[in-house]
Amino acid sequence: MTEAGRDRIRELLDAVLDDDHRTLDDMASGAHASPFHFSRQFSRHLGEAPVALRRRVLLERAAWMLQRGESVTDTAFGSGYESVEGFARAFTRAFGHPPSRLGARSDRGHWLPAPNGIHFHSPTVLYVDSGGATESSEESTGDIVSLMVRHDLEDVSALLEAAKGIGAEELHAVRMRGHSPLAWNGAEETLAQVYTHLVLDKVPWLASIAGDDDPDLTVTGDIAGLIERHADTAPRWLALTRDIDRRGAWSDRIVDAICDPPESFVLSQIWAHVLTFSAHRRQIARWMLAQTGMITDAGDPDPIMWHRRRSGGF
Numbered sequence: 067m068t069e070a071g072r073d074r075i076r077e078l079l080d081a082v083l084d085d086d087h088r089t090l091d092d093m094a095s096g097a098h099a100s101p102f103h104f105s106r107q108f109s110r111h112l113g114e115a116p117v118a119l120r121r122r123v124l125l126e127r128a129a130w131m132l133q134r135g136e137s138v139t140d141t142a143f144g145s146g147y148e149s150v151e152g153f154a155r156a157f158t159r160a161f162g163h164p165p166s167r168l169g170a171r172s173d174r175g176h177w178l179p180a181p182n183g184i185h186f187h188s189p190t191v192l193y194v195d196s197g198g199a200t201e202s203s204e205e206s207t208g209d210i211v212s213l214m215v216r217h218d219l220e221d222v223s224a225l226l227e228a229a230k231g232i233g234a235e236e237l238h239a240v241r242m243r244g245h246s247p248l249a250w251n252g253a254e255e256t257l258a259q260v261y262t263h264l265v266l267d268k269v270p271w272l273a274s275i276a277g278d279d280d281p282d283l284t285v286t287g288d289i290a291g292l293i294e295r296h297a298d299t300a301p302r303w304l305a306l307t308r309d310i311d312r313r314g315a316w317s318d319r320i321v322d323a324i325c326d327p328p329e330s331f332v333l334s335q336i337w338a339h340v341l342t343f344s345a346h347r348r349q350i351a352r353w354m355l356a357q358t359g360m361i362t363d364a365g366d367p368d369p370i371m372w373h374r375r376r377s378g379g380f
Contacts, residue, residue: 078108079184082116083123088146090117113181122178125160126186128153129176138165162302175309179301211337215307217369218344219300222264225351226293228364229261234288236358237261247346254347257354261289264347265296268303271336274320275306307337 081097094104142153237258273281285291316334
């Protein structure tokens with residue numbers, strides 16, 4: 067229970083983000099609590115484990131520093147890492163690219179996906195975006211774009227998990243001959259093809275918006291490889307969604323040089339396109355999963371039921 071006149075959430079955050087509190091024991095001591103009680107209370111209030119929040123916010127701060135010209139070495143040690151290599155690995159896992167590629171690219175933003183909307187904003191400020199709640203890990207019910215994107219990403223994850231036990235023969239069996247929802251994008255006749263499009267079709271858009279070279283669209287060809295690729299792509303896509311929304315940039319336009327010839331797209335068009343065809347593929351994937359005859363559980367695809375589960379049944 068929060069005592070009258072105390073901002074307990076602020077106190078918990080202070081304990082986590084204090085420069086001297088690098089371990090859970092340090093954090094708990096700063097909050098005058100046992101590690102077990104502190105961790106449980108923090109997670110209940112903020113929807114994120116204390117060590118995970120500290121690591122994420124420090125990585126956001128690191129990206130902010132790199133965008134302002136700090137060296138990778140200084141940023142690594144300033145972020146509490148004992149080696150540049152360890153920092154580079156953590157940064158790459160979080161942002162999808164090594165810190166050396168960030169440089170002064172402030173247009174990429176420095177926020178990572180957060181269940182509570184709490185982000186590093188400046189050396190003296192934490193930012194709580196309007197889509198994040200401080201008492202719950204749910205998406206804001208008023209932010210329909212973020213809600214739909216998060217639901218899409220989590221539903222793809224559920225579908226991939228459901229396919230783990232399916233063999234190569236079932237994955238590559240033709241179940242919808244001639245099915246090609248986008249003529250220029252190839253056939254989607256098999257479960258493997260549908261899954262590949264679900265995972266990879268966001269990658270070229272990420273590359274185009276970031277101004278990167280032609281993206282790597284190869285996977286190992288099995289579900290494990292697709293799961294790994296989705297784990298890399300999903301947080302980048304969600305972070306980009308929130309960055310565009312925060313900047314009110316949905317009407318911005320990119321010229322996609324990956325297309326031949328280059329083609330112009332409005333950002334809102336891109337997200338509408340991705341969500342439309344991903345929703346179609348997710349339903350097709352469920353139908354194909356059922357056709358395998360195996361017992362699989364990919365969960366309820368209804369975003370209403372998904373949101374109710376995330377928000378405690380409301």
